[in-house]
Amino acid sequence: MAPPARYCVPGERLCSTEEATAGSGTYTRHGFIFSSLAGCLERKNEDNELPVVSVVRDSESQLLPNVGAVVTCKVCSINSRFAKVHILYVGSTPLKSTFRGTIRKEDIRATEKDKISLGDAQSNYLLSTAENELGVVVARSEAGVQMVPISWCEMQCPRTHTKEFRKVARVQPQFLQT
């Protein structure tokens, strides 16, 4: 039987920074670790380092896309200069409210990862597909049928056999679900 869970409220002092390191849902101040969420306290023991103390609210975790995160999005409008997308998933967790993002034309590359910033001047997240694992995952041809990738840059429609250019992603096997 698991030991009874310890619940804490925001602002509750958990322990000092010498005994543990702060994980998610906590913050440090004056050499002590305080809780930042109303939830369950979790202590993870690492072998070499100090245990990590974090507060978990298991029902929802409101994620915001961070810089460097792999996101799954759906294109909502296309321009000659950029494409506007709705960011749906961050990693493998779905977002509750969709965020908007932009993929500029020059960011759709095969190599050379750009420096993407959250953008002080822009109001959208900037995305890039500059890696092998990033790119188009699902696409529909003009006939409305889902296309099959045939090379790094092309996808073919199985019904009309027309080829269209897309930057195809090589999805890692752990993300594929059958």
Place this chain on the structure above:
Amino acid sequence: MPLDHRRLRGPEESQPPALWAAAAAEDEEDEKGAGAAARDPCALRPLFARAGLLSQAQGSAYVELGSGTKVLCAAWGPREAAEPGPGRLICEFRRAPFAGRGARGRPGAAAEREAEREAAAALREALEPAVRLGRYPRARLAVSALLLQDGGSALAAAVSAAALALADAGVEMYDLAVGCALCRPPAPAASWMLQPAEPEERRAAARLTLALLPALNQVSAVLGGGRGGPPEDWAQALRLGLDGCHRQYPVLRQSLLRAAQRRRSTPPS
């Protein structure tokens, strides 16, 4: 006379309503005379707080004070905002039409809306230091407070309820904000009283509302004014208010813990 079925006929006998109105007026007279002497200025009213009761909002809280003030507050977690920069907290404060005793001046008047806007700005000032807005860049957090019944110290109860609702919604916070109200009656050498009831607040010469972050021991908002006397009196009032906040904190904390346990045991559909 034949019965007229198209009209609603009133009762056969009727009595003037003044018979019953007189009883209420007598109660008020009694309060004015005996209330000031009988009340202990440092006594806190009984506080009831419950978090996590609305299903349509991500976080919610209900706070009720013994004097009859009832505040219901709902909070929504980060949603995308168009403006760049750190996250923003949007507060809204509404008085229900039935909240005050007696007739309203004119429903929907500009003065009412102005008072609501001021209260919303005060709420925002009290809550902003408590929320970790830096963790939610470019997001918008919304808090909406509804005052169901005004029995005095409404803004203080709204601050506590809003902090509970935000914590219940899973928003990362530095601490819970606890609100406490004080007032000073117009008698010349009167002392400050904690958590005034509605008649006391109406007759007060000076009012003060405090918002405190108890675990960090930081004051997040001091609002109020009036003819309070020398500055030492105000300092003493502040100390009294801070003490009142510290005494209310365990109740709010307990309600939040219970809500977290309830959330854990019944996973949301």
